[in-house]
Amino acid sequence: MAENRWTVSRRTALRGTVAAGVAVAGGLVGGALSTAPAMAGPDGGRVAVLGGGVAGLTAAHELSERGFQVTIFERRAWGGKARSVPVPGTGAGGRPDLPGEHGFRFFPGFYQHLPDTMRRIPFPGNPNGVWNNLIAVPEARFARRDGDDFRLPVGPRARMPFSPDSFRETVGAALSTSLKMPPNEGIYFADRLLVFNSSCDARRYGQWEHTSWHDYVDGHTRSHEFRALLSRTLTSIMVAAKENVASVRTIGTMGEQFLGNPAEVGNDGALDRVLNGPTNAVWIEPWLQRLRELGVRFELGAEVRGLDMRDGRITAARIVDQRGAARIVEADYFVVAMPAEQARALWSADVLAVRPELAAMNRLFSDWMNGIQFYLRRPATISQGHTAYIDAPWALTSITQNQLWTRKLAEFGDGSVQDCLSVDISDWNTPGLLYGKPAKECTHEEIAREVWAQLAAHLNDRGDVLRDADLHSWFLDPGITWQPDQRRNANADPLLINTAGSWDYRPEPHGALENLFLAGDYVRTNIDLATMEGANESARAAVNALLDVAGSNAERCQLFTLYRAAELEPLRRIDADRYAARQPNMFDLPV
Structure with a gap:
């Protein structure tokens, strides 16, 4: 190009x-x-x-x-x-333009309405139409600036036990071990999940809808690791929300789905799925x-x-x-x-x-979550799925696409691109590492350099994963437009943020x-x-x-319900009586 x-x-x-x-x-x-x-x-x-x-x-x-x-x-x-958005003017030699996008797509297994529609969209060679273009990824990587990274498998596993004690012990131990967190904080977070999972609908709408997730998990008193991994990562990075404003009901409901999905209970497929092409x-x-x-x-x-x-x-x-x-x-x-x-x-x-x-x-409140793609001259070995950059000021997540696509990146553009590192920027308001400015106030060139630097700070501490020489080009979501007179960006595609x-x-x-x-x-x-x-x-x-x-007699559209552990239903009935009596959930004990 x-x-x-x-x-x-x-x-x-x-x-x-x-x-x-x-x-x-x-x-x-x-x-x-x-x-x-x-x-x-x-x-x-x-x-x-x-x-x-x-x-x-x-x-x-x-x-x-x-x-x-x-x-x-x-x-x-x-x-x-x-x-997806073709990058204008990049195709050569009969190849189509490089594929860009607003941000990478993620199709959790607990999605059911969208997959049902996808099955009804024919696609050549696919028995279930477009739905067959969804593929599961096996892992998620959590990268740290100090090199202390960890990977979590996201494939099927045995159904989680749901007696209160076994839930607390299993989840708490899993969090403490996999996230390298003090055991007491893993147990504390498991307790907070248990409180929500055993809460009745009246409490969810009457109490937890009006409580922020940050306050619910007592984020201001917890360790840096807890805040980074279990408060910020689970909201701004994983489910496009803001931990200090998102409601407990919203985040807790998503937590229920993530807990139930790996056991393939009440869901459409694997926990983490992506498309196999643009x-x-x-x-x-x-x-x-x-x-x-x-x-x-x-x-x-x-x-x-x-x-x-x-x-x-x-x-x-x-x-x-x-x-x-x-x-x-x-x-x-x-x-x-x-x-x-x-x-x-x-x-x-x-x-x-x-x-x-x-x-x-x-x-209703909107904020920004937009993507940038980096086109690389060699394949990037980062993760077999999504990567979250825990210490990145701009709350970055990424996925490398060539490993997942049926049609490889070399078939696009000028033929020299071997991979696409697609990155979502979730925080446009926090100053970055290079320029000390939030993304909203950076030129497009500065945004690209800043994101690249934040990625490199997380990935290159254990080797030369990202090299400037390998960078072919980049493409920022065209919904982001620079306003020279205001020295800041405008966004044609803001994202609704649940508060x-x-x-x-x-x-x-x-x-x-x-x-x-x-x-x-x-x-x-x-x-x-x-x-x-x-x-x-x-x-x-x-x-x-x-x-x-x-007055139509046509069949109504199918509507699906979200997963809830049936084993906890007796506890929810007890909680309904407690909420009516203005008592806390039975597991919601003083810290």
Whole structure:
């Protein structure tokens, strides 16, 4: 590629992104879709899906299978934050551009809604469609700056015993041994897990929803190792949350899934799964093709500016296309499948007069979690799965992709790239090592150098794992744009961050506005986390509500429940009585 190894120019990236968007729009809005059969059944109707990310594509999939005429309107790119992004201008010799992305994908085994959809997306040679493109990784590495790294196997294991004493002893010992932590702190953390796992629903929503995870685990008094590994790593790094603001209910629920999943209880597959190729190639593009076959229409470059109302119903959406032309889109039903910060901009006084609870969405909190890819001239031997960089100021995680992909990196770009180290940056607010600035205030070149330095500080203390000479180039998520006048970055793709008490601010998929339905990871779901699974689950709930309003006799979308250890159900019943009597959980003892 023309640029040096430290930069892909912003102008080149934007030019290629726009060109790719126009090309995709032409393919989707053109003849392939217009010739597809309209699959409206006797119970169907016209549905405008506003947003083409995972939530919007899921809603379109479920509705089109049930005989509705669906058109999806998307401003930027199909797949939203889940898509991969070709690095413009990097292909040569007939090879496609290098694959970039918003951030690497992670499909825990306790995801069930999304895998169910993936099974229904055909893929050549796969008996279970796109689902067969998910592969399990065998380990996770936790890298330290002092060289005291450790690896954890993430494959299947025996089901964990669930008597209180055996749970405390087993989990506590496992934590102390594998994380090299004082035994008393391992036992303490196991006790905190036991408290949550034995808590009734009323306590989870009434007490733990309003308590931060940091306070719950008493993070401010614990050792550095405890805070780094069991407070920060389990939240900001592993489940895209912030330990000082995320609720106990959210993090505790995820903990339940991670505890149950390795035993393959109440889950879809292995604990840690990734795709075997670039996301668009092995998931998003086959999904779009399936939707075309179902008769879905696509409009790319369509920005939703507002909703018109009359007599307590949405009558139209106001759209501005990529040429700047405004128009009105009418439909029988409207599914708003946009991110929270975009959706809440649509809630006019008229909308709020009918659904006043939507005003609480202004209290939902978003932060940044974006990725950068480093393309390497030799394979990187780091881990057979994900790596968490425990002492990195920017809360970094990574995965090396060539070992996992069916189509190898040498088949992309100029042919010299042998691996891609894909890195997620979870903390954009803490000063870094090189420049003493948070990522939000660093130029793109500074971000690349800073991330590389933080990785090297964790990996090169036991050998020359990352060498500058091996760096071919890098690519930062194009949603991050440098604002020269402000000397800081803007982010087109912030991430919803669950905060203590935020359940009260999150809406149901349907309310008093009869023909308006909400789908997105900010909607109330079982998974209760900003995830692709939450987006998929919320879209299914929105479709089910739409079917009810339409009086449809179509089969409802399947909704799955999260895992809970059945052995602890008697303890939860006891806890329900204790909570009603304003008593603490029986295991919640003073420290």
